[in-house]
Amino acid sequence: IAGITQAPTSQILAAGRRMTLRCTQDMRHNAMYWYRQDLGLGLRLIHYSNTAGTTGKGEVPDGYSVSRANTDDFPLTLASAVPSQTSVYFCASSEAGETGELFFGEGSRLTVL
Amino acid sequence: GQNIDQPTEMTATEGAIVQINCTYQTSGFNGLFWYQQHAGEAPTFLSYNVLDGLEEKGRFSSFLSRSKGYSYLLLKELQMKDSASYLCAVDNDYKLSFGAGTTVTVRA
Numbered sequence: 001i002a003g004i005t006q007a008p009t010s011q012i013l014a015a016g017r018r019m020t021l022r023c024t025q026d027m028r029h030n031a032m033y034w035y036r037q038d039l040g041l042g043l044r045l046i047h048y049s050n051t052a053g054t055t056g057k058g059e060v061p062d063g064y065s066v067s068r069a070n071t072d073d074f075p076l077t078l079a080s081a082v083p084s085q086t087s088v089y090f091c092a093s094s095e096a097g098e099t100g101e102l103f104f105g106e107g108s109r110l111t112v113l
Numbered sequence: 114g115q116n117i118d119q120p121t122e123m124t125a126t127e128g129a130i131v132q133i134n135c136t137y138q139t140s141g142f143n144g145l146f147w148y149q150q151h152a153g154e155a156p157t158f159l160s161y162n163v164l165d166g167l168e169e170k171g172r173f174s175s176f177l178s179r180s181k182g183y184s185y186l187l188l189k190e191l192q193m194k195d196s197a198s199y200l201c202a203v204d205n206d207y208k209l210s211f212g213a214g215t216t217v218t219v220r221a
Contacts, residue, residue, distance in 0.1 A: 031207070040121075040213055043200065043202075043211040044211075045208060045210070059115075059210070094207075102158070103158075104156050105155060106154070107154075107155055
């Protein structure tokens with residue numbers, strides 16, 4: 001593994017189903033983030049974690065939950081998917097407490113029907 | 114709240130120069146980033162400004178004026194591979210807020 005790995009790459013999901021997007025990093029970064037990207041709206045922060053064991057809400061957290069049991073993994077869960085959650089989801093990481101660049105995963109394209 | 118504005122689209126000719134402006138109004142400011150994103154790919158880091166002035170890195174330069182809430186990304190000697198979206202992002206409390214992005218199309 002090099003950098004950030006997201007899975008699945010692409011998924012079609014029926015409305016009302018539960019879905020977990022996985023994110024794993026091997027850079028030992030303390031901070032991790034989940035963004036969604038929609039046409040015309042850019043990247044919007046869903047949830048973040050500054051260190052293992054802590055999480056915080058971003059700009060658009062409703063309908064999503066996260067956990068940070070360890071440094072490397074930061075899964076994003078949609079408890080009951082809705083069509084408005086159709087988007088491309090990017091996981092990212094950085095060194096917490098410092099202004100540093102974000103390293104992004106390759107994205108997960110989710111379609112909710 | 115955050116308000117980050119940049120033009121939606123720009124078109125330029127191969128070999129030319131293009132300047133992408135970004136204005137921002139944010140509740141906090143630790144620095145400003147520019148990212149490049151090719152279609153279907155993840156964003157990649159281009160530049161970072163925390164102090165006023167110009168930062169040059171090869172064909173790309175980025176400028177910041179904190180007092181004016183303004184930045185620009187300058188792309189020189191445009192190449193076809195520079196066709197991409199360019200994202201302005203403000204670091205607010207060590208979390209990045211992004212503009213909607215500027216799609217640059219380079220034509221031969």
